Amino acid sequence: MNGSGFDGFPPACFEFLATLEQHNNREWFISMRETCETQAYLPAQSFTSSLGLALKKTHPEIVFDPRTNGMGSMFRLARDTRFSRDKSPYKTNLGFRFWLSEEARRAKRVGLYVHLDKSGVRVYGGAHQLTPEELATFRDHVAQDRHAAALRRILAELENMGYELEAERLARIPRGYAADHANADLLVYKSLFAISPKVAPDIARKPELVNECAAHAAALKPLNDWFAEALPLPSSAAV
8 A cells, every 4th residue: 555545446356346247146246255355345445535535625524434334435336136127236336425524424415426347437426316305496496597507507618528417307397397498408307417537447556546536526516516505405414
């Protein structure tokens, strides 16, 4: 390990994830548990802490947790297959969540997500899986022209920088808004997030990955700031 605590994800981590795609079963996974612990989980813990500390420069209230049991920043590899057609027991990627504040963590509102798989790393920002109450608040906010204009500027700037935009949309404008509303294209969103250009595996194998991800988080900050204003945290999360 270097002074920052993170030396990069080892090649064996990417090999493990690639092979897991071919052998996605409990027997194989159990036989590879030591490899998973040493080549994936341990560097993942170091990555979480190193990136979390780096993010504090632009996100002073950022919250991160290096635990790998599903209670911390890293999502568990085991999948919940109860309501899924895909019964594969394990994910074939590592996923990390960072909360923009302790209040956001209590409200279970993730601000930044980092996705690592065999092909590289991407950083996500925005709003995902909004509750019905959050959707109503979002729509009231984005229905106002000045807020809609600000969001359009942010999205255009991100696209110009090579970020991809993904969203879930309603088939038609939600009830309560005119069909010809000036911001109808934004009112139909159910979720909206931006995804960074991919960081190649050769960078992910080096300590520089932390700075790459922190730079993407900084670029995504205007979008996250917009949603933080649009969706004030509930009072129960602020206690």
